[in-house]
Amino acid sequence: MSKNIVNIPWSKEEADDVYHISRWGDGYFDINDEGHLCVLPNQDENGPRIDIAEVLEEMKAQNIPFPIVVRFHDILRSQVKVINETFREVIKEANYNGQYKGVYPIKVNQMREVVEEIVDAGAPYDYGLEAGSKPELLSVLAFNDNLNALTVLNGYKDEDYLRLALLGNKLGRKVIVVIEKFSELHKLLKLSREMNVEPMIGLRAKMAVKGSGKWSDSGGEKAKFGLTIAEMLTAVQILKDEGSINSLKLFHFHIGSQVTDIRTIKEVMREGGRIFAKLSQLGAPLEYFDVGGGLGVDYDGSQSTNDSSVNYKLQDYASDIVYILKEICDAEKVPHPNIVSESGRAITARHSCVITNVIDKIETSFTDYETNKIPGEHTLVSNMRELFDTLDVENAQEIYNDALDTKKECLNAFRLGILKLEERASLETLFWKITKKITSLLPEMEFIPENLYDIEQGIAPQYLCNFSIFQSAPDLWAIGQLLPIVPITKLNIKPHNNGTLVDITCDSDGKITKFIDINETKNLLPLHELTPNEDYYIGLFMTGAYQDVMGDLHNMFGRLNEVHVFCDDEDPTDFYIEEVIKGSSCENVLSAMQYNPEAMAYTMKKNIDRQIASGKINPREGVKLVDFYEECLKSYTYLKN
Ligand SMILES: *Cc1c(COP(=O)(O)O)cnc(C)c1O
Numbered sequence: 001m002s003k004n005i006v007n008i009p010w011s012k013e014e015a016d017d018v019y020h021i022s023r024w025g026d027g028y029f030d031i032n033d034e035g036h037l038c039v040l041p042n043q044d045e046n047g048p049r050i051d052i053a054e055v056l057e058e059m060k061a062q063n064i065p066f067p068i069v070v071r072f073h074d075i076l077r078s079q080v081k082v083i084n085e086t087f088r089e090v091i092k093e094a095n096y097n098g099q100y101k102g103v104y105p106i107k108v109n110q111m112r113e114v115v116e117e118i119v120d121a122g123a124p125y126d127y128g129l130e131a132g133s134k135p136e137l138l139s140v141l142a143f144n145d146n147l148n149a150l151t152v153l154n155g156y157k158d159e160d161y162l163r164l165a166l167l168g169n170k171l172g173r174k175v176i177v178v179i180e181k182f183s184e185l186h187k188l189l190k191l192s193r194e195m196n197v198e199p200m201i202g203l204r205a206k207m208a209v210k211g212s213g214k215w216s217d218s219g220g221e222k223a224k225f226g227l228t229i230a231e232m233l234t235a236v237q238i239l240k241d242e243g244s245i246n247s248l249k250l251f252h253f254h255i256g257s258q259v260t261d262i263r264t265i266k267e268v269m270r271e272g273g274r275i276f277a278k279l280s281q282l283g284a285p286l287e288y289f290d291v292g293g294g295l296g297v298d299y300d301g302s303q304s305t306n307d308s309s310v311n312y313k314l315q316d317y318a319s320d321i322v323y324i325l326k327e328i329c330d331a332e333k334v335p336h337p338n339i340v341s342e343s344g345r346a347i348t349a350r351h352s353c354v355i356t357n358v359i360d361k362i363e364t365s366f367t368d369y370e371t372n373k374i375p376g377e378h379t380l381v382s383n384m385r386e387l388f389d390t391l392d393v394e395n396a397q398e399i400y401n402d403a404l405d406t407k408k409e410c411l412n413a414f415r416l417g418i419l420k421l422e423e424r425a426s427l428e429t430l431f432w433k434i435t436k437k438i439t440s441l442l443p444e445m446e447f448i449p450e451n452l453y454d455i456e457q458g459i460a461p462q463y464l465c466n467f468s469i470f471q472s473a474p475d476l477w478a479i480g481q482l483l484p485i486v487p488i489t490k491l492n493i494k495p496h497n498n499g500t501l502v503d504i505t506c507d508s509d510g511k512i513t514k515f516i517d518i519n520e521t522k523n524l525l526p527l528h529e530l531t532p533n534e535d536y537y538i539g540l541f542m543t544g545a546y547q548d549v550m551g552d553l554h555n556m557f558g559r560l561n562e563v564h565v566f567c568d569d570e571d572p573t574d575f576y577i578e579e580v581i582k583g584s585s586c587e588n589v590l591s592a593m594q595y596n597p598e599a600m601a602y603t604m605k606k607n608i609d610r611q612i613a614s615g616k617i618n619p620r621e622g623v624k625l626v627d628f629y630e631e632c633l634k635s636y637t638y639l640k641n
Pocket residue numbers: 105107108132154254256257258292293294295342343344345346
C-alpha cells in the first residue's frame with residue numbers, strides 16, 4: 001500500500017496529554033528531544049537518564065529477539081529507599097517512638113535478581129522479607145541473613161514450614177510466624193519445644209474493614225485468613241498458660257492489595273490500632289504492628305479511587321499509619337510499637353516493562369478496491385456511491401443510516417444470487433469509505449450523534465504486537481486492570497491513527513481495547529503509521545508487580561527474554577546491561593507440558609527417513625528438514641521478524 005505519510009511535529013506536552021507519562025510515571029519517565037521515552041532512575045530531570053530506544057538498539061546488536069522484559073534495577077533500588085526514608089521522616093516528624101521495619105513480600109515478584117536487589121538496597125534499613133509458602137520460605141531463609149531484619153511468614157503452614165521457621169530462629173534470625181489459623185499455634189508451640197528454640201509469634205487479625213478495589217476479599221469477616229477477636233483472646237490465654245507469652249511479638253492484618261481509597265487505610269488503622277492496644281494492655285508484649293500490603297500504585301495516573309488508581313501518595317499512607325497509631329497508643333497508654341509494612345506492589349510495579357515490536361497493522365476497512373461506476377452495475381452499488389458523493393458534515397447521520405440499510409440489502413441480494421462478487425466488493429468498499437470520511441468529519445461537528453460515536457472504534461486499525469497478553473499482562477486480561485501503554489519512539493511526531501492492540505495468540509481475548517485516560521478510559525490508543533524497514537516498539541509499563549510472575553503458557557508462548565539495565569555511575573547518559581536472561585524455548589515450554597522434545601524429534605526423524613527410503617524426499621533435503629525441526633525446538637516461542 002502506498003500512502004504518503006505526513007509527519008506532523010509534536011511537542012513533549014502534547015505527547016504527555018495523550019499518554020499521561022508525567023501522571024503515572026512518578027518522575028521515573030520522561031520524553032527526550034529525539035522523541036524517545038527515557039528512564040530517570042533518580043526521579044530527577046537533571047539527573048541521569050537512560051534512553052529506552054538505545055537499550056533496544058543494544059538488544060538488536062546482541063541479537064536478542066523481541067518481545068523482551070526490561071528491568072530497571074535503579075528504579076527498584078530507588079523505591080526501596082523511598083519507602084524506608086518516607087516512613088523514617090514521618091516517624092521523626094511525629095515524635096513516634098518506634099521504628100519502621102519493612103518487609104518485601106516475595107510473591108509479588110520472586111525473581112532471584114529482583115529479591116537480591118531489594119535485599120541489597122534495603123540493607124542500610126534492615127529491610128526484611130515476607131514469605132507465604134514453603135518454597136518462598138526456603139528462598140527467604142537463604143537470601144536475607146541480616147540478623148536485624150525481620151522475616152515474616154504468612155499463609156497456611158504445615159509442620160515442615162514451621163520447622164523451617166524455627167531453624168531460622170535457631171540461626172539467630174528474627175523469623176516471625178504469623179498465626180493465620182488457630183491450630184497452627186499448638187503445632188508451633190509443640191515443635192519449638194521439640195527443637196528447643198523460642199519462637200517469634202505473630203497474630204493475624206480478621207478485620208471488619210474490607211479493602212477497596214478489586215483485591216478487597218482478603219479483608220472482611222469472610223476472609224480466608226486470620227483470627228477473630230475471640231480467637232486472639234484465646235491465643236493470648238494459651239500463650240500465658242504455657243509460659244510462652246513473651247514469644248508473642250507481632251500484630252498483623254492484611255486487607256488486600258491495591259487499596260484505592262485512603263479512607264480505607266484510616267479506617268483499618270483505627271480498628272487495628274485499638275485491637276493492638278487492648279491486646280497490649282492484656283499483657284501481650286507486642287513489639288511490631290504489621291499493616292500488611294495494600295499500598296497501591298497509580299497505574300492510570302488519575303489519582304482517583306478507580307480500580308487501577310489510588311487517591312493518595314506514599315507520604316499520606318505513611319502519615320496516616322504513624323499518626324493514627326501514635327494517637328491510639330497515647331490514648332490507651334501503651335508503648336509505640338515498631339511499624340511493619342509488607343509493601344510489594346509499590347516497590348516493584350514500576351521497575352519493569354514489556355516491550356513488543358509491532359508486526360503489522362490490520363485494517364478492518366479495506367478501501368483500496370476499485371469503486372468507479374461500471375456500466376450495468378446493480379442499482380444498490382450506484383446508490384451507495386451516491387451516498388458517498390453527497391456526504392457532508394450536515395447529513396452525516398442520515399447518510400450513515402442509509403448506508404447501513406444499503407449494506408444490509410446488499411447482503412440479501414447477494415444471498416439470492418442477484419449481486420456479483422465484484423459488485424459486493426465495490427459496495428462494501430464504498431461503505432468503508434463513508435465510515436472513514438465520517439470519522440474525519442467528527443472533529444468538525446458541534447454535536448456528535450450517538451450512532452456515529454462508535455464508528456471510529458469499529459474501523460480502527462488493530463496493531464498486531466509480538467507478545468501474549470496471557471503471559472505478560474495477565475491481570476489486564478483477567479480482571480481488566482489498566483496498564484500505561486506508550487510507543488518507545490516517535491513521541492515527537494503526532495500519531496497518525498487511533499488503534500487497538502492485538503497479540504499473537506489465537507484467542508480473541510488476546511487484545512487491548514481499554515487505555516488509560518484522565519477521567520474515564522479510552523477505547524483507542526493514538527499510534528503512528530508503520531514505515532517499511534523501520535521497527536515500531538510499544539511498551540507496556542508497570543508490569544513489575546504480579547504480572548511478571550503470574551503469566552501463563554497460553555498457546556505455549558513462554559517466558560520472555562529479559563535484560564537488566566543499570567545506570568552508569570560514571571556517565572549519566574549511559575547505561576549498561578548487567579544481565580541477559582534467555583526466555584523459554586519451544587522445548588522448555590513443551591517439557592513443562594509433559595511432552596518429551598527428544599522423543600518428538602526422534603519421531604519426526606523416523607517419518608522423514610521413511611520418506612527418504614521411499615524416494616519421496618532426497619537424503620540431503622531430509623537431513624536439512626530434520627535439522628530445521630530440531631532448531632525450531634530450541635528457538636524462542638515468539639515470532640521472528
Ligand atoms: C500479597 C500480600 C502482600 C503484598 O501486598 P501488596 O499490595 O502487593 O503490597 C502483603 N502481605 C500479604 C499477607 C499478602 O498476601
